[in-house]
Amino acid sequence: MKLVFKSTLSIALCSLLLAAPTQAKKAEPQTYNIEPVSVATVFKADPSIKLTLEQIMADPDWLGRQPERAFWSADSKTVYYQRKQQGNENRDWFVRPLAGTDNGQLLPLQQAHTMGAANAVYNQDRSLQAYIFADNLFIRDMNKGTLQQLTQDSAKQSSPQFLLDGRLAYRQGWQFFAVNLATGLRSELANLKTEKAPEAPEVAKGYLAQEQHKLITYVALSHKNKLDRHQADIQLQQHNSTLSPQPIYLGKDLQIVEASLSPAADYILLSARKKTKRNDKDIMPNYITANGDVAAQQVRARVNDVSPEPQRLWLIDLSSGERTELSYTTLPGYNEDVLASVKAENAKAKGEKYKSEKVIRDIGLMNDWYWSQGAIRWHASGEQVAVMLKAFDNKDRWLATVDLKKQRLIPQHRLHDTAWVNYAFNDFGWLNNSQALYYLSEESGYAHLYLKSLTGKAKKLTKGTFEVSDPTLTQDDNYIYFKANMAHPGQYEVYRANLTNNAIEQVTHLVGSTDFSLSPDETKLLLRHSTNLLPEELYVADATPAKQVTRLTDTVSEQFKALPLVAPTIVAVKSSHQAQPIFSKVYQAAENTAAKNNVNTNEKRRAVIFNHGAGYLQNSDLGWSGYFREFLFHNLLVQHGYVVMDMDYRASKGYGRDWRAAIYRHMGKPEIDDLADGVDWLVQNANVDRQRIGTYGGSYGGFMTFMALFTQPDLFQAGAALRPVTDWAYYNQPYTSNILNTPSIDPIAFERSSPIYFSQGLTKPLLINAPMVDDNVFFQDSVRLVQRLIEQENPNFEIALYPVEAHGFRQPSSWLDEYRRIFKLFEQNL
Known part of the structure; x- marks a missing residue:
């Protein structure tokens, strides 16, 4: 079903676009200059219907069960999505070929593992796809169309990635493995342990122990045998390549926040913090339980009781096992007293004076609940790694790279906010074919897209009184697709930045709210579009500036439409x-x-x-x-x-x-x-x-x-x-x-x-x-x-x-x- 949307716009919205005043930031010019194309969705409403609270507050299944968690198939010809089951909270998967004419078909459970995943990864020439299904690892040959399951166990696999040598790596807990796809050999790359490293048998200490070793032959011989075995294990590890590497012991009472393996499998960049215990006071009584008792449920802590633990950042050389802590002292403002005026105001209220001094700020990864991309990003070549850091006082965000040879952080960008750094608009990444970074920043007063080489100044790719989100880079580095409310603060469309000529192009003209996913072959967009009167449905469009889309789903109930x-x-x-x-x-x-x-x-x-x-x-x-x-x-x-x-x-x-x-x-x-x-x-x-x-x-x-x-x-x-x-x-x-x-x-x-x-x-x-x-x-x-x-x-x-x-x-x-x-x-x- 092809839908060609005509250039119509309601009078109320037109007048609003014309009358919208300039926003607060002087550095940003007004940009309400995009002519939108309206989606004309007309329902056959029954004017005699009187709404009732009983209908409105009933189980929302009566409105229709809209598509959820939609993503592309590997061949870019099919869309998978979930839909709630009628009358319960379970979800079913549906498969919708682009060439279909209805909402698609229910995917049989025995085929669920064949879908792929929204976060599937590809090798360099995109001939192989890897993904996790139900905690197991799968790999698809894009040329042959074959699918192979690589793991089938109760362990939880995650974070698949293709290495430069062709192997497929993944994580199991905090153990990193790589599979040789030609031989099937699975090798352990690293095993991170939050434990104290075992020590060699100690030499006898103290008078009694020393005399025991001197007088009792059995004690002395037993100790010598332990030392010999320890040295033999070390020698075997050093000279026999068939053994797995020794675990990397980080120390007791630590909690790993994130660990990221380089594409060359030669380094791991790791963040960890001191392990904290739950406060027994953080409970909530539940009076309605299955057994009739009052249950004390554990809940989150209150802001009054929380003191976030700073994180330590380590670079681990996997060839030597050497671990180097990366100092935050190269970050501009790492020791500024950014809350000095606040502290002074509160001190004055108490009749006291506050003296500002330099203070080492608590810093860690930008790993907020809102954000799923990860704060550590390796360049595809494995030669560079970037990390997004934040101060726990919420006033600074840093984008830094790591000098792997000198083992130090190199600051690339600092975003300082006298109020607080937003939990949104922190996306960043590398260009594929050059060592340059793209990132979002609110530094101008609005979230915009920037491009920066490692030695040059940042270049602003978008500007205006609108917000940019969800940047998606193409493999050839020609385009970055993004979502923005450029035409009007409440209208979200898809745009793209042409990195070859710096032009900004509008891709969709749907009037409403539109989210997108770029297809694996980068020729099409999967759109999730809605209006004030139409719940979110799925559409597909070419990934080029156009005014034509194909609707993939129609799940709104006739009862709602009336x-x-x-x-x-x-x-x-x-x-x-x-x-x-x-x-x-x-x-x-x-x-x-x-x-x-x-x-x-x-x-x-x-x-x-x-x-x-x-x-x-x-x-x-x-x-x-x-x-x-x-x-x-x-x-x-x-x-x-x-x-x-x-x-x-x-x-x-x-x-x-x-x-x-x-x-x-x-x-x-x-x-x-x-x-x-x-x-x-x-x-x-x-x-x-x-x-x-x-x-x-x-x-x-x-x-x-x-x-x-x-x-x-x-x-x-x-x-x-x-x-x-x-x-x-x-x-x-x-x-x-x-x-x-x-x-x-x-x-x-x-x-x-x-x-x-x-x-x-x-x-x-x-x-x-x-x-x-x-x-x-x-x-x-x-x-x-x-x-x-x-x-x-x-x-x-x-x-x-x-x-x-x-x-x-x-x-x-x-x-x-x-x-x-x-x-x-x-x-x-x-």
Whole structure:
């Protein structure tokens, strides 16, 4: 089925593109200059259908079960993807030939190992493919079309890579092996052990021991035999190549973070840190268990209790077994007191003075939870290796190479941020045919793509007020494909940088949100595309600038297609605090629809502002939202006469570094100021009554609800806080320390950012919905706040408990109960 999309664009989006103001960074010119092509997906909606909470909050299978985890076959002629089974959480694999005409066929379980993998690797001439399936190693001959299984055991194989000599290497735990594909011989390359190296039998020490050896022949002979055997083992190891190499002993009480083998199998670059023990206090009670007992489940530590262990970086020469620690002292700023001003402010608050001094900063690999590519990257030749490092105070990121001869780090790029270095936009790699690096950096204020030779200055490949992500290099080094919101902050398309002439070319024109995977033969793109009204489906297109795609899947249910849904309009809300507008979705009924729902459009309306979670998340974009239940709930509210706004307030993703970092050391202030601007917009542009506006949200959105009702009590007339943060000192370390530093260093930031310190400001009805087995935002957060409100004798709150739910609800009954309460709150108070 070929779909040729015409050049049509909604009036609302056109006006938005024309009116979009210049963003904050002066160094970046405005770039809303790409003409998009609209995807015209028309459903046969039934205007008589009335949405119900029972339908919206039911098991989401009724919407259709969309494709997941899609990837290319080795021959670039087929796509594999998963789809949820009806009525349970299991997934099936489907195979969809590009030449097919339907959603493809269910892949039989006995053929599952033949698929390959999304992260499969290839040898230099791409005649062989290797991948892991179910922890075992497979290799495919691309010319013969044959598949061979190399391992079949209970051990866990990982990290396959082809070596320069043609062997296939892989890792098993922290042992590295290589298979000779011609002979089948499996050789151990290295065995990394976090143990103390065994020592030769000791010489007798102390008077009694020495006398024992002198007087008792048996003792002396036994000791001599042990020494002889030890020396014989050493001699055999040195002179017989059939033996495996001696293990590499790193020492006791260490934990390996990452270890990477060079393509020449001559070096390993390794990072390790001191092993830490779990804190027995990090537990969560679970009251609903199968045996009727209360279970104490282990959970993550709080930011207040975590002190990250610095990592040590070692270069290991496999020919000699020699291990050299690489010093961080060559990195610019490695000993700067980057938190001096923060420490001085907190000291002053205590009546003390702070004297800044040089300090050796804790440094390690950039191995954040968000990032899957790995922080160590070898050049294909094996002659160079690059590593991405970060400071654990979150203020610096370094890209460095290793001088293998001098055994030292060579800094190539430093990204310093006075707030925090983003966990996103850290992709990097080598060009294939030259010793040059490409990488992403937010140094200009937006995430852009750079190219750098090892001895020259970096060259910026992209520029403008947009963000670049997912760079993918072609084998010939001619192109780097990437995703960007170049035409509009909420519209994500595929582009490519032509490295031969520095041109930037737009590849897709789909209007919405589009992710991509380049085919193994690099001629096609597998696209995962969605719009506000259409969940993500799979498409394929040529990997060249074009306006034609082929749709591969159609999994949306007829029941969903029949719903008379309101497409949100994206508006640019004028900010009263800075030049950049606040992009927001607005849901409201057209006059003819309002009449059918008995809504009087002349009467001032009531409204709700939804606060998205995560803080750093974009929800006012043109793609399908992960908040699909909320999207449908907002449509239900529209049918009941509400106007709904969904704001990408400051700290949201998609709008550059300054927008992201606006909340540094003061969460809940810039965002609530933006909500106030949203209220003004609703009053001035949507005929909304200022005294009939409520707000709600979950996780970070629940925190936002608290801060709004506590610190600006006249802004909203009611609010619902779901799975909410009340005290940031109780949240996790990786997220919180980025934005607020740590409680021991910056208590000012924690106290002015935590709702529990402002609960006395509550004067309007508040609903708290708290899951009790939430291992992300602990139930303890809600318990502590409730006790504080009780002690303050505040009658304006209610709390609903969800005993079997974690942070993301799973049971339809819980979803229904939660949103019935939210709807009731708004109906009674707005």
